Amino acid sequence: MPVFVRGGDLISIQPMAWGEYEPEVVALIKHWADSGHSDFFLDIGANIGLISCQVGHLFKQIHVFEPNPDCLSLLKINLKSMLRQKEFHLHPYALGSQKERLTLMVPFDNWGGAFIASADNEYSPEVLAHKDGFTHFDPSQYQSHEVEVEPVHAVLSQLFSSFNSFGLRKGVIKIDVEGFESLVLKAIASTLPSDFEVLVVFENWNTQACLPTLTPGLNLKADFFHLASDVRPWPLLPRAINSLYNFMRGGHSLFLSPLKQTLQAGTCVLHIGPENT
Numbered sequence: 001m002p003v004f005v006r007g008g009d010l011i012s013i014q015p016m017a018w019g020e021y022e023p024e025v026v027a028l029i030k031h032w033a034d035s036g037h038s039d040f041f042l043d044i045g046a047n048i049g050l051i052s053c054q055v056g057h058l059f060k061q062i063h064v065f066e067p068n069p070d071c072l073s074l075l076k077i078n079l080k081s082m083l084r085q086k087e088f089h090l091h092p093y094a095l096g097s098q099k100e101r102l103t104l105m106v107p108f109d110n111w112g113g114a115f116i117a118s119a120d121n122e123y124s125p126e127v128l129a130h131k132d133g134f135t136h137f138d139p140s141q142y143q144s145h146e147v148e149v150e151p152v153h154a155v156l157s158q159l160f161s162s163f164n165s166f167g168l169r170k171g172v173i174k175i176d177v178e179g180f181e182s183l184v185l186k187a188i189a190s191t192l193p194s195d196f197e198v199l200v201v202f203e204n205w206n207t208q209a210c211l212p213t214l215t216p217g218l219n220l221k222a223d224f225f226h227l228a229s230d231v232r233p234w235p236l237l238p239r240a241i242n243s244l245y246n247f248m249r250g251g252h253s254l255f256l257s258p259l260k261q262t263l264q265a266g267t268c269v270l271h272i273g274p275e276n277t
Contacts, residue, residue: 003053003078010133011047011112021050024227024254025174025201025267032172032199033058039168042159044095044184045176047112048074053082060168062086063159067094067104067147068114095152095177095184096120102149105142107132115178116147122206123179131178131205152187160193169195175202182206182214185270189215189222196220197273201227209263214270221275225256227267 001019005012014021029041029051038059043052046064048071056062062083066075072092079088096102097120105128106114113132115121125137134141163169175184181202192198197220215222231252232242246252256269271277 001050001053002081003048003050004074005048006074006111008109009112010110011050015050021054025051026054028201028227028269029055029172029174030058037170037172037197037199040163040171042171042173044173045178046075047071047176049078049082051174052088053078056083056088057086059171061163061166062088063091064088065091065093065095067092067116067145067149068106068111069145069147070106071111091155093148093150094180095155095187096149096180097183098149098151100149101146104145104147105139106145107142112176113178116149116180120183121179122182127205128178152184153191156187157191160191160196164193164196169193170197173198173200175200182209185214186216189218189272192218192220192272194219197277198271200270200272202268202270203266204263204268205265207263207265211259211261211263215272218272220272221277223271224259224263225269225271226259226264227254227269228257229254
């Protein structure tokens with residue numbers, strides 16, 4: 001991809017080595033866009049735009065949200081480079097429960113692991129540190145920024161209303177907000193118009209999250225899935241044997257596994273739409 005990345009940063013490894021980033025998520029989003037959900041794309045927690053750069057051209061409207069001031073210049077120029085024929089809307093703030101200024105903690109070697117220190121963050125400092133490869137939370141491993149936070153319900157309600165006025169009702173939302181996922185999911189459920197259909201892909205590390213609590217008051221059908229893999233068909237055998245088997249068969253399979261009660265760790269998917277979808 002003709003994009004700018006930060007050498008040495010964890011999220012830069014894939015695009016520098018293989019020319020792509022999170023190909024399984026990109027494949028999902030492209031499939032949904034090709035299946036008629038190409039009206040709008042929301043990238044909430046865009047970082048430097050690696051996902052939007054790969055899929056934005058498939059959608060009629062693209063909105064990206066990123067509060068990290070160090071990422072914004074790279075995000076803007078990457079989108080201009082990859083989405084040359086598309087207009088995109090950049091929102092330089094985070095989404096939270098209310099309008100305020102909060103502290104964004106950014107790991108020095110993993111800008112993609114930046115998180116906001118707030119009572120609304122459902123992840124503990126230990127979980128956030130573990131995600132970033134640390135054994136414990138140490139503030140000296142992070143730089144900090146004061147960032148703007150806008151109320152998620154108001155922002156999404158205004159966006160959905162705007163989409164509706166243009167006849168745009170089927171879209172995709174990607175969420176990567178390091179502990180604010182539940183807050184954003186609940187806001188989507190409470191603000192989405194009854195004639196909309198959306199597919200949401202999000203990162204999750206809260207395996208205790210009860211599914212019904214994530215879509216309160218929703219009058220549409222909601223189905224949750226986990227992006228699973230058979231990369232280790234024999235989990236009790238050494239990884240080397242599984243790797244050799246995958247090499248011989250030409251790769252491994254990814255599939256959406258339905259969730260019934262709670263979320264699983266990793267990439268999860270939420271489909272919201274009418275009962276007949």
